[in-house]
Amino acid sequence: MRTTTTLALLLVATLAASGCTSFTLEARGGGSTVPEPPPAERDHDHPAPARLNIPPGHFPPPGECRVWHPGGPPGHQPAPGSCSVVERDVAPGDWLIYRPTNDKKVVRVSFYDSRSPRVRIAVRFYDYRTGEYLREL
Numbered sequence: 001m002r003t004t005t006t007l008a009l010l011l012v013a014t015l016a017a018s019g020c021t022s023f024t025l026e027a028r029g030g031g032s033t034v035p036e037p038p039p040a041e042r043d044h045d046h047p048a049p050a051r052l053n054i055p056p057g058h059f060p061p062p063g064e065c066r067v068w069h070p071g072g073p074p075g076h077q078p079a080p081g082s083c084s085v086v087e088r089d090v091a092p093g094d095w096l097i098y099r100p101t102n103d104k105k106v107v108r109v110s111f112y113d114s115r116s117p118r119v120r121i122a123v124r125f126y127d128y129r130t131g132e133y134l135r136e137l
Contacts, residue, residue, distance in 0.1 A: 048111045048122040052131035059107055059128060060099045068095040068109075090117045099128070106134060 060066040060080035067078045067089050078089060083098060090096055093114040099107050106125050113119035123137035 048109070048124050048136075050133045052107075052109065052126050054097070054131060056129060060097055062099050062104050063101040064099060066097045067091075068097050069093075070095060092117050104128065108137070 054068065055074055058066075058074045058077065064080045065083035065086040066080040067086055069077060069091075070093065078086070080086065083096075087096060090112055092112065094112050094117065096110040096112070097107055098110070105128050107128055109124050109126060110120050111122045111124070113121050125134045125137070126132060127134055
């Protein structure tokens with residue numbers, strides 16, 4: 001009798017503890033449960049602008065990248081270069097501008113979190129000549 005009571009209390013404690021965690025049923029997994037991912041955090045300190053205020057002559061050449069410090073003067077921005085090299089210099093709150101070779105009319109801008117240079121918060125495409133927002137990735 002004592003073992004049954006102990007098992008029942010253990011089961012109740014386990015169920016109560018699991019009630020503190022959020023679970024969802026997988027749609028096609030036949031009833032298996034997976035933890036629900038936390039909601040993505042957005043960086044509201046530096047939202048992606050509707051229009052880039054970067055002079056066309058300061059965009060990187062096709063196939064290259066450039067780190068851009070928002071609010072800094074165009075003449076004091078880091079030089080463009082190979083994306084794999086330039087991306088290492090991204091600081092919190094920076095933008096990484098990429099000019100694709102297959103569509104020279106657009107630039108792709110990756111916006112980074114103001115607290116961490118490794119957290120990309122948005123990727124948007126802009127018109128190369130006007131800086132107008134086109135679409136988000």
